[in-house]
Amino acid sequence: MASTPILSDASAVALPAHWRDFVALTKPRVMTLVVFTGLCGLLAAPGHIHPILAFTAILCIALGAGAAASLNQWYEADVDAKMKRTANRPLPAGRMERQSALHFGVGLSFFSVLLMGVATNWLAAAVLAVSILFYVFVYTIWLKPRTAQNIVIGGAAGAFPPVIGWAAVTGDVTALPVALFMLIFFWTPPHFWSLALFVKTDYAAAGIPMLPVVSGEVATRRQIWFYTAIMAVAAMAPVLLRLTGLIYGITALLGTALFAFFAFQVFLRRESDAARMAPERRLFKYSIIYLFLLFGAVVVDRWVVA
Amino acid sequence: MTPEERQQIRARQKSRALVTGLLLGALVILFYAITIAKIGGGN
Numbered sequence: 001m002a003s004t005p006i007l008s009d010a011s012a013v014a015l016p017a018h019w020r021d022f023v024a025l026t027k028p029r030v031m032t033l034v035v036f037t038g039l040c041g042l043l044a045a046p047g048h049i050h051p052i053l054a055f056t057a058i059l060c061i062a063l064g065a066g067a068a069a070s071l072n073q074w075y076e077a078d079v080d081a082k083m084k085r086t087a088n089r090p091l092p093a094g095r096m097e098r099q100s101a102l103h104f105g106v107g108l109s110f111f112s113v114l115l116m117g118v119a120t121n122w123l124a125a126a127v128l129a130v131s132i133l134f135y136v137f138v139y140t141i142w143l144k145p146r147t148a149q150n151i152v153i154g155g156a157a158g159a160f161p162p163v164i165g166w167a168a169v170t171g172d173v174t175a176l177p178v179a180l181f182m183l184i185f186f187w188t189p190p191h192f193w194s195l196a197l198f199v200k201t202d203y204a205a206a207g208i209p210m211l212p213v214v215s216g217e218v219a220t221r222r223q224i225w226f227y228t229a230i231m232a233v234a235a236m237a238p239v240l241l242r243l244t245g246l247i248y249g250i251t252a253l254l255g256t257a258l259f260a261f262f263a264f265q266v267f268l269r270r271e272s273d274a275a276r277m278a279p280e281r282r283l284f285k286y287s288i289i290y291l292f293l294l295f296g297a298v299v300v301d302r303w304v305v306a
Numbered sequence: 307m308t309p310e311e312r313q314q315i316r317a318r319q320k321s322r323a324l325v326t327g328l329l330l331g332a333l334v335i336l337f338y339a340i341t342i343a344k345i346g347g348g349n
Binding site for chain 1: 314319322336339
């Protein structure tokens with residue numbers, strides 16, 4: 001797959017991108033969490049949806065996320081080329097023409113939104129459209145290159161899937177999906193900044209104003225702790241507002257306590273060598289498990305207890 | 307264009323056409339299933 005789009009200078013003929021590179025453009029690994037939280041929103045919603053339509057709704061959420069990721073890579077191809085972590089993506093590696101990524105991303109966006117509208121309802125389709133537009137225009141184009149607080153507001157894009165899943169079943173958006181949105185929204189800063197701490201050098205090389213690059217590590221550790229505290233409130237809100245039951249309550253309490261413990265360790269440390277950042281890596285890895293646990297508990301509460 | 311280059315392009319086009327065909331087939335089945343579900347009052 002290390003081929004270049006131009007076969008030889010003499011012929012100057014573009015080699016069409018491999019279909020696997022179009023799949024890579026959608027960031028399938030990142031999609032896992034999006035699909036899972038969307039599925040949990042769908043399963044936690046009251047009411048009935050035909051399994052085929054439920055499958056289609058989740059497919060549309062996945063395709064929408066893939067479309068947003070493609071457009072993100074189309075816009076950031078130059079930046080991706082400067083970072084070791086992203087340099088081998090299809091565009092910076094020269095395996096695909098930039099315009100192909102743009103056409104693919106725009107086409108997939110329209111297709112996912114229209115299919116969602118036809119298969120479920122237009123509210124779910126509208127929220128899906130907003131999430132794609134938010135990720136591309138607000139996060140990728142506007143905030144990410146300009147402010148160190150980029151992922152705080154940009155994180156909203158990743159918080160939409162449970163709302164979309166819920167809306168696909170009920171046709172409305174009530175308190176619980178909003179609470180789940182807030183949970184992911186406030187979970188995103190400690191999740192991303194713990195990663196940014198140990199890949200800081202990469203972001204610095206690309207000139208992206210990630211918090212550790214702009215404000216330093218101490219400020220980043222303090223902000224991780226600050227947003228963990230707000231996230232803890234958001235995590236307990238569903239049970240305190242009686243939107244979920246005891247299973248979620250216990251899971252959220254124990255899971256958040258462990259999250260806060262790991263975040264506090266990160267807050268106290270003053271380590272700048274990325275190779276020795278085991279607690280920061282642990283917080284990042286645990287933050288993913290944490291979100292899976294809490295969203296799983298919301299579904300268990302709805303299906304097992306009810 | 308050399309024969310090797312031509313062959314490389316043809317192979318790439320063939321694999322893309324095959325995947326596109328499979329995706330279109332899957333979509334036909336999906337749209338049929340969605341139609342049946344909607345007619346049955348699934349949503």
